[in-house]
Amino acid sequence: MSHATRPAAPSGLIPSLVGIRGVLSLIVVGVHLAPFAIAMVPATRGFFEPLWHHGYVVLDLFFVLSGFVISSGYARTFARWSGWGTFGRFLWARLSRFYPVHLAILVAMVAAVLASRAIGREIPHGGDLTWDLLRQVTLTSGWGGADALTWNGPVWSLSAEWACYLVLPLLLPLVQRLRTPAACVVGYLVACAVPLVAYGFLGFDDGTITYGMPLPRAFGGFLAGCALYQLASVGSRIPAWLGRVTGPLVALAFLTIVGVASVGLPSMLALPVVGLVVPALAQRRGAVDRLLSTRAALVGGEYSVALFLVHVPWILAGSLLINPRTFPGAWGIVGTLLLVLGAVVLAWAAFVVVERPAQRWMRRVVRRAPQAPARPVEERVEAAVEKTP
Template identity: 80%
Template sequence: MSEQARPRPSAPTGLIPSLVGIRGYLALIVVIVHLAPYAVAMVPATAGFFVPFWHHGYVVLDLFFVLSGFVISSGYARTFARWPGRATFGKFLWARLSRFYPVHLAVLAVMVAAVLVSRALGDEIPHGGNLTWDLLRQITLTSGWGGAHALTWNGPVWSLSAEWACYLVLPLLLPLVQRLRTPAACVIGYLVACAIPLVCYSFLGFDDGTITYEMPLPRAFGAFLAGATLFQLQSVGSRIPAALGRVTGPVVAVAFLSIVGIAALGHPSMLALPVVGLVVPALAQRHGAVDRFLSTRVSLLGGEYSVALFLVHVPWIIAASMLINPRTFPGSGWGVVGILLLVAGSFVLAWLAYVVVERPAQKWMRRLVKRAPGAPRKPVEERVEERVDVTSHGRSDAGK
């Protein structure tokens, strides 16, 4: 019996806890990537741990894009099957902004103030950027659209900017993906989507500048489209996602080993994208020990704080390194203390940013708009956040 002729299992819908929990661990890897040069400078003996993350951990951002494409598609596939109307599209964009924009603006405001104060004192904070074009691109979320000369101000925002570009063209992307009506077409579509960045950067170069600030959109669009195609693969009734879900642990292990193997051969780690992306549909099946681990209360909280951690850690590390460095923390013993302080400060600031800015601002922004006709009852991530509230605080914000 052909795969198309078999009964089609329904794709998992609603809350997928492990896809929330994994965000925190991916954000942690990003922190390690950016911490690496400071850690190695303070404690050279840690190079064996930090250097591989430093050079190859950037692939987690590609997994972030795949994850986003999958989750957004699962929540809005019907809404964007055709043009949803300005009201629904506007509400969708507003909901996405509410997730990260308030924290982004708060962190950016602190950075601008710090740069102005330091200049008044005759000093300069590294990577400050200018107060005109670079700052404008950060405010308008266009710093990750290419053509930049460097990562300025809050560097990691480039990826949120590139993802924002994906949101802006979502009414064009999802109808295109939904034209893939068979498992075979979806598999081909997934490989084509993964090929978009890999082929582009084969010509442009896989260097850090090209894939982060000079030309990052092929990377974002390709991986985001790959995630949307993986959700479509479930929607057409393919048994491939279910098969992946039965071996989630091995899928994660193979994804990791593919990065290691490709790096060992001297090739760009991004070439592992087609394998790494399969982690998302495997986890979406909600089976196995890895799924249970990523669905624990600690993992869910990590996923909830991931945006804040992502946005605060680089400004904190850059600022703190002016006081926490090999000169002020000499030797391996004090160097380890310095590394721990940099890590702890990132977590503390992320918690403060979440509690003081992100969560209150998100609730306020979403209360400003009413549910548009034809929109999903609630976006997937909003239902996720309510479930995390139940887990961590013993109550739900539903119905407020």
């Protein structure tokens, strides 16, 4: 195949890869809401229990998505070492996406825990004010060795992803050594195998894959996303083929999760199939892409970080007042809806009051890294939301 006819790697803002973040965040909310919803409305067990035990695979898709998107923006920047200044600006840009709202929510949690203890109550998973809190502040709670998820539990995944960012200048040149489609496919499968083999020995229990030893999960998924982007970069037609069957591929990914779960196997085993949804969406074709590119989906994607960070603290605190005792019987439906509504409202408030202003301020502090996208991804998302009818 001549160079002129080789498919190009996806570039620029891919709206559906923004929109899918909102969908995945809602699924994560459903996973953590499940035990509370089941307690208040037992009739919902048939829906929430499978989601509770098997929906965690969406976090693995988050890692794949992150590796793919970061590669699309910084593959050239970190093809070779670009200096500490460039690397520092990259890390600052990543921190601007989530750290201000994370810190604000953590401060609110500490205040809420101290206030609740003052009146003789306890917000679950408060954690201690020393080591547990320090790990949250320094984004090391997802690096393994913890005894439990404390304070804002979901932060473990952002912490593990932060570990990937810290070694990105080593990871991207390694992935870019995959210079043929076959090598990229093998690289993708090997990356997917990293968590599957590791947890085959360590165990797929919730503790191991979240706070005990989550880094194989994060690095495996992230590298898988990098390999998928490299697959497009070397001119493979596989991503274009996947783009033609995005809808069936999404259905296949869901059925694969259901299939492995139905025979008692860990849902994470579906990762090699689930991860293919990312390069398929990057082709910007089909009904699924259009659905995830709508204004509503883009807004959901823009609010996804705030929703991801705020929902567990809210559910834990809200459950002190919204529970089967205060919302008995059929009122449990109202209680469940209030927990969902509260998470959405607080996510909106966190985004408007903290995330967006802090992000804009942090962008102005340092200049953009050379060869990085012309505008930060977050800024391009805002522009896309404003333009989408």
